[in-house]
Amino acid sequence: MATILIVDDEEKIRFLIDTYSKHEGYLTVLASNGLEALDQLKNHSIDLVVMDVMMPELDGFSALEQMKAIQPNLPVILLTALGQEYDKVRGFELGVDDYVEKPFSPRILLLRMKAILQRVYGKQLDSYENDGLKIDYQAHKVLLNNQILSLSPKEYDLLVYLIKNKGIALNREQLLRQVWGIDFFGDDRTLDTHMKLLRKNLNGFAKHIVTIRGVGYRYDEEE
Template sequence: MDRLKVLVVDDEERMRKLISDFLKIKGYETVEAGDGEEAIDVFFADKEIALIILDVMMPKMDGWEVLKTVREHSKVPVIMLTARTEETDELKGFEYGADEYISKPFSPKILVARVEAILRRSGVNQNEVVRVGGIEVDKSAHSVKIDGKEIELSFKEYELLLYFIENKGIALSREKILNNVWNYDYFGDARTIDTHVKKLRAKMGTKGDYIKTVWGMGYKFEVEEKA
C-alpha cells in the first residue's frame, strides 16, 4: 500500500519537524509549508495529499483563509492547530469546515492518533460501499447518494452519517457521538452535534427522518423496512 501523504503547515520550523517526524515513524509521507500562501501552492500542486495539519496564526495568509480556500475545492480532512482556546475560535473552525481542532501545546502522539482515526473514518484505501434504506455510502470515493442522487456533505456530516449507519438501531448519547466522531478528548459543547444533525437531516431530505431524536439522550438511526 502506498504511504499516505500529509501536508504540515506551520510557520515554526521546529513544530513542522516535530509533527513530521512522528508521522514518518507511523509510516506517513509528509510535505511542509511555512506560511498560508505556500500551503495553498503546495496543496493545489499535489493531488496526493490525504490530510492537512494547519496552524491558525501564520504570516501572509492565516489558517482560516487557507481552510476557506481549500474548502472551496476539496473535502480533504483538515486538523487545525492553534494557541487559542476560546470557544468562538473552535466554533469558527468547524463552521469553516475544519474536522478537528487541537490547542497548543499538544501531545504529538495524540495528534498522530487523530490523523489515523480521521483517515480511517474517511475511507482512505477502503473499497467498501454501504447501502441502507435508499442511502449509498462509498467509502473510497467519500461520497453519499440518496435514491441514486449524490448529495454534498461536509467531512464531519459524512462521518456523522457513516457512524449512525454503522450503529443502526442503537440509541447513541451525545457523549458517545462526541467521543467517536469528534474524538475522545474533544471537550466542546454537545450542541455542536445538534447543529450537525440538523444540517445533515436537511440535506438528506425525507431520509433525514431515519435520524430519530432520543429525548434527553441523543439520537438513533432507524430505517423503516418495507413490508
C-alpha cells in the first residue's frame, strides 16, 4: 500500500486529491508548502509525491531539488498552471516523473499515480509479509500463520499505517489524524482501545508493536 505526500497551498486541492487517493486505498500525508513537505518526507515513509509548483515559503521546484537530495529515487508528480515549456524542462532536469496541468481530472491524476507506482515498485506495494503475518492490500485481508484474522476496519488501517511507517516513532496525534481522519474529535482512549484489540488479535505478533511512553507507538520488524 503506497503512501502519497500531497503538497498544495490550496486546501480544496489537497482535500480533492486526498479524498480520491484514500478511495483508491492509498495512505496520505498532507502539506501546504514546500517546507512542510520536506518535514513530512523526513518523518514518514513516502512512496510518491504530488506537489504544486507555485507555493509560498518554498516553491515546488526548490522543494523537489531538496527532496531528491534526501531520497534520490523518490517519484514526483508536479501540478502546474504555468503550461510553459521552460518550466517543464526545468522540472524534468530536476528529476520529476510527470506533470499534470491545472485544472485537472482527479481520475486522470490517479491513473498517472498508479502507473508511476507500478513502474517504480512493481508488486512490492501489493502485499506485506513478516514473521508469519501476511497482508494482501488488494484483498484487504490479513493472515497470521495462514489463519485469516477478523480485524475491524480501524484495526486494519491502524496496523497498515504502523507497518507502512516501520521503525518510525508515531505520536498519538499522527495516528489519530491518519487513521481516523483530520475531522476526528475523540480522545486518546479511542486509539488505546483499538490498539488493545489489535494486539489481542495479533497474539504473539503483537510484540512487533512497541509502546513508546509519552509519545505513541512504533512498528519494529525485528522485535
